[in-house]
Amino acid sequence: MKKSQVQVCPFCQSMHSALEDEVYCSKSNLNADIIKSNAFYYKSNKLFSGKHIGRLTVKMVFNGYQYLKLGKHDTMLTDRNYLIINPGQEWNSEIDSEKEVEGLTIAFHPTLCKQFIYASKTSTRALLDNPYNMAAESLTFFEHTYENDLFLRQLFLQFKKGILRQTNDALFFKELKFTLLEALFHKHLHTGLIHNRIPVKNSSLQKELFKRLGIAKDYILANIEKDLLLDDIGYTAALSSFHFLRLFKAVYKKTPHQFIMQERLKKACYLLKNSSKTIDEISIASGYKNHSAFSRNFKRHTGLTPLSFRLYGSSYSFQSSNQ
Template identity: 30%
Template sequence: MVYNQFPDPDLNSGYFYNDLWSRNILLKAKSKSITYIDKKGPLSVKTTLKGTETYVLDNIPIRVYPESILIINENHSYTSIIDSKDEVDSASLYFRKDLEKEVFAGLTQKDDLLLSNPYYSHNNVEFFEFKQQKSKRLVYLLNQLLGMLPKSENLLLKNEINIYIIEELLCLNYQLYVQANKLNHQKTSTRLEIFKRINQTKEYIQSSYAKDLNLTILASIACMSEYHFLRSFKSVVGKTPHQYLIQLRINSASELLKKKTYALSEICDLVGFKDIKYLQKLIRTKMISD
């Protein structure tokens, strides 16, 4: 099922919401300004084809753009915001209830179990909820699905592609799981929780890099002591929070310079630097290293 218009943000009923749990739904719509507050639904994957859309999960803003995806687990409350001078082309894929559990069972269980119990599914499949880059296979599958929008007769193929997309999302999630388990902690649950909290804090830094951030603020977002957060951040990200923040600011400043729209003094303020000479030095260093 495809919807080309955003449903009314103030309603929780209607055709879109009636279909939400029982069918696979692709919501592809455009807007300059629209906000949904505290919404819940089935497992979904978010992206854009043009522009940036912001999602807020557990008070952490996450900016999604064409090269990225955000997976939101079933019944996890979120807010979504489009606020742009230019039209944003948003795309959200909602999967029918329990489809991801059935696919996961098919990937992990033996055929004799699935034959004797064709409706067998795992009780819980939980995805990491932070921004990820699209894999090549996911780009291919999403483009294939989007390219079929006018052709309603391809229902069977659409169903197949939805299953392949979930299969790829599970593979991407497993890669993150392997990465998390490389952390130096005895308990798997501890490794996964630290990995989750650090990546959530990364999202906050990405959306707030122009602000005055300090270790106290970031550690409180991760619900960790400052020392524990600093050590864990470097272990997960490979950089200290300060190094990561400065890198984001330099990259943003470099992109703004390419547009030739702002003076260097304006860029300095926009990306969060206080000293224009310091910014010039960092940009020169980046140009040499590149």
């Protein structure tokens, strides 16, 4: 295997780091050059990734914000979440930031996914008798952002360090990928417990409604600076405003308005510490209509004015969104 090096994809111009296996860029065709990459590390304040239709993929950022379009739906990556993209889904992403944003895109080879499914769902006796079989089905997840946790952050950091060290060790990255898949799979099972909060008995209907709520929540994240209306958010999930409100509160244990206010505050805190924007500019970028409303709300939740927070920092922490 060739030594890993950061380069630019000749088809879509997205940055990547060549590691292992074969990943075709969606801008190429089956007869074009193979992009030998399965984990991409990037650091940029201006970056546009053209449309991809790829493998099972995980995307995350270590800092800042990255906008993504997933099929027809919008979402936003922050340092508090990650996104799972299922095989065959079209996506593209963009970074437009004053400060450089660091992120990862990790793609999983279909063979590795089928090996994982087979090992996870097969008895020990069957694994001893047929250790090299593979599952017939593909590994798929609820396709939306998930809340990050300490264990996953450590895994993502190991990917980053391995890429930056130009680690020429296929075993190291394959072990990391199996560990990451296992963590994502268990989190997916936990998510199944969360969608049981939806007050319907039919399991398929629960999953469909949970999927729609995830689309709506991601729409909020991608448009947090805009004037968000309940009817418009419900429309993205193909739900009436009342039905959406009731389901959102049941699943996430907060109303859409409470979630929006929390996310606006998080964005304001980030911009205050990581940009040279004025307080007025930050209030607008965070979705507030005027400076005074922003300052009142900010102090009510953090105990500091926006200017004091910028100058002296804060130990204020945000509660989980119960994903």
